[in-house]
Amino acid sequence: MNRIKKKAAALVAQRPYHAVAVSALLLALTSSSGFLVTERAAGDSAEMSPASVEFAPTGPAFPEGAAGAAPEGSGPADPDLSPSTEPQPAESEPAAPQPTEPQPTEEAPAEEAPAEPEPAPAPPAAMTVDYQYQVQNNYYYCGPAATRIALTARGANPSQDAVASKLGTTVFGTNSAHETTRVLNEMAGTDFYQTRSIPGPRATPAQMDQLQADVVHAVTNGYAVVANIAGTLTDVDGGWHSYDGGHYVTIVGYADEGRRVQIADPANAGVSSYWMTTIDMANWIATRGYSA
Numbered sequence: 328m329n330r331i332k333k334k335a336a337a338l339v340a341q342r343p344y345h346a347v348a349v350s351a352l353l354l355a356l357t358s359s360s361g362f363l364v365t366e367r368a369a370g371d372s373a374e375m376s377p378a379s380v381e382f383a384p385t386g387p388a389f390p391e392g393a394a395g396a397a398p399e400g401s402g403p404a405d406p407d408l409s410p411s412t413e414p415q416p417a418e419s420e421p422a423a424p425q426p427t428e429p430q431p432t433e434e435a436p437a438e439e440a441p442a443e444p445e446p447a448p449a450p451p452a453a454m455t456v457d458y459q460y461q462v463q464n465n466y467y468y469c470g471p472a473a474t475r476i477a478l479t480a481r482g483a484n485p486s487q488d489a490v491a492s493k494l495g496t497t498v499f500g501t502n503s504a505h506e507t508t509r510v511l512n513e514m515a516g517t518d519f520y521q522t523r524s525i526p527g528p529r530a531t532p533a534q535m536d537q538l539q540a541d542v543v544h545a546v547t548n549g550y551a552v553v554a555n556i557a558g559t560l561t562d563v564d565g566g567w568h569s570y571d572g573g574h575y576v577t578i579v580g581y582a583d584e585g586r587r588v589q590i591a592d593p594a595n596a597g598v599s600s601y602w603m604t605t606i607d608m609a610n611w612i613a614t615r616g617y618s619a
Contacts, residue, residue: 455580470501472593
């Protein structure tokens with residue numbers, strides 16, 4: 328406000344005729360600042376000296392009772408609406424998350440392991456199939472006769488001629504164990520039989536063990552074994568058996584857990600069966616094979 332005073336005094340001194348205008352300006356300026364310009368000069372002269380301009384406080388700019396005005400010295404009309412001078416508490420910071428202990432989870436019940444199948448009962452130490460013996464009809468029917476003996480253990484009772492026709496037997500005999508395997512499965516209505524070969528001149532220990540296992544498996548399931556053999560051997564009782572040109576016999580039983588085998592020989596009319604060690608039997612089959 329001092330700057331305004333000084334400027335107004337300067338204008339009056341330089342331009343006396345501008346006093347009226349300056350007065351109006353100062354009145355307009357001071358009406359909002361709370362000051363009033365007064366004249367000290369005597370008389371009605373419009374001239375104003377710089378010293379004659381004063382500013383006096385005039386009180387509130389708004390008339391008493393005007394909208395938005397409050398009586399002098401009165402407090403706020405509504406304490407709830409007045410700005411608070413008390414410091415407001417700062418908003419509390421969110422508490423840091425507390426570590427939570429892992430909650431124990433219920434373990435899923437362990438799946439029960441499938442029950443292991445009970446082991447098959449051990450085969451008996453000795454066993455013989457129920458079979459019907461028959462001597463071969465002629466010298467080259469050993470194949471059909473041995474195959475027929477094996478079929479009777481399965482309840483079939485064909486003629487030797489019928490079996491010979493299936494085998495393709497001629498005066499030269501029956502070709503191989505592959506033929507007996509095929510006819511045994513066909514005429515017994517099964518797929519149980521398969522052909523085992525012992526191609527060397529002597530059976531290996533593995534082939535001897537395989538023969539023992541095959542005989543036990545077949546006989547305990549009610550099947551007889553047909554073997555194509557060649558050569559000369561002596562049975563456990565000292566009997567001599569020689570078939571250098573080849574022959575077919577039927578294994579119808581075993582003893583001593585398969586270490587000995589029972590032979591039904593269609594060419595031996597005097598003795599329907601005899602026993603041989605499984606080792607000797609495997610060597611008798613060497614260079615040929617069997618159906619089991």
